[in-house]
Amino acid sequence: MGRLSSKNRSxxxxxxxxxxxxxxxxxxxxxxxxxxxxxxxxxLLGAWLARRFKGQWYGGRIVETExxxxxxxxxxxSRGGRxxxxxxxxxxxxxxxxxxxxxxxxxxxxxxxxxxxxxxxVLLRAAEGPQGxxxxxxxGPAKLSSGxxxxxxxxxxxxxxxxxxxxxxxxxxxxxxxxxxxxxVDYAAEAAEWPLRFFDRRSAAVSGxxxxx
DNA sequence: CACATGATCGCCT
DNA sequence: GGCGATCATGTGG
Numbered sequence: 001m002g003r004l005s006s007k008n009r010s011x012x013x014x015x016x017x018x019x020x021x022x023x024x025x026x027x028x029x030x031x032x033x034x035x036x037x038x039x040x041x042x043x044l045l046g047a048w049l050a051r052r053f054k055g056q057w058y059g060g061r062i063v064e065t066e067x068x069x070x071x072x073x074x075x076x077x078s079r080g081g082r083x084x085x086x087x088x089x090x091x092x093x094x095x096x097x098x099x100x101x102x103x104x105x106x107x108x109x110x111x112x113x114x115x116x117x118x119x120x121x122v123l124l125r126a127a128e129g130p131q132g133x134x135x136x137x138x139x140g141p142a143k144l145s146s147g148x149x150x151x152x153x154x155x156x157x158x159x160x161x162x163x164x165x166x167x168x169x170x171x172x173x174x175x176x177x178x179x180x181x182x183x184x185v186d187y188a189a190e191a192a193e194w195p196l197r198f199f200d201r202r203s204a205a206v207s208g209x210x211x212x213x
Numbered sequence: 214c215a216c217a218t219g220a221t222c223g224c225c226t
Numbered sequence: 227g228g229c230g231a232t233c234a235t236g237t238g239g
Binding site: 102105108 | 229230231232233
Binding site for chain 2: 086101104105
């Protein structure tokens with residue numbers, strides 16, 4: 001049957017349409033993505049992940065992120081220096097995308113950090129759509145990905161190549177940031193407790209049960 | 214609200 | 227062959 005599972009859907013949700021130019025948003029320079037990964041994870045709060053589809057822009061304001069720190073991080077796909085075709089984009093220059101499939105049906109979108117050769121990344125866990133859009137639409141890494149129609153097909157693309165996937169910001173930094181351990185990585189033992197999850201305290205779109213905020 | 218479970222398959226060992 | 231960087235739905239208190 002022509003089953004249409006989430007992993008095949010690359011169409012952005014129509015409610016997420018917005019006009020980047022009207023908000024005066026600019027883009028981060030390459031050097032921004034070469035900095036400390038946890039620092040970047042915090043700085044990305046408030047930035048807009050945007051996708052151009054058939055001439056229109058769709059996007060959301062990022063409100064929750066997690067940092068994954070590479071070879072020494074037991075929770076990262078690049079733990080122990082692993083290097084396979086799937087995770088190759090993690091080794092690319094900062095500013096690229098790393099997208100993977102989890103549980104056979106959901107996608108997770110990451111922004112690669114650090115210079116090429118260092119496999120670190122920031123998982124985008126939740127975002128707010130444009131004004132008036134249901135708060136749950138992008139609240140969770142898989143929902144954020146599916147809301148914008150981002151699939152593994154986008155893994156390895158460069159956010160700074162003036163393409164259809166971009167990261168915009170308006171110069172304002174998130175001023176109220178919460179920090180907790182990362183979600184869903186209990187298998188990583190001690191690394192699971194590292195305080196590498198960040199979220200905008202003032203946002204109602206942050207994912208997970210109330211206890212995790 | 215707090216769990217518990219099933220769905221579903223690519224990736225890695 | 228085992229297991230996820232998840233989510234929706236169901237149960238029970």
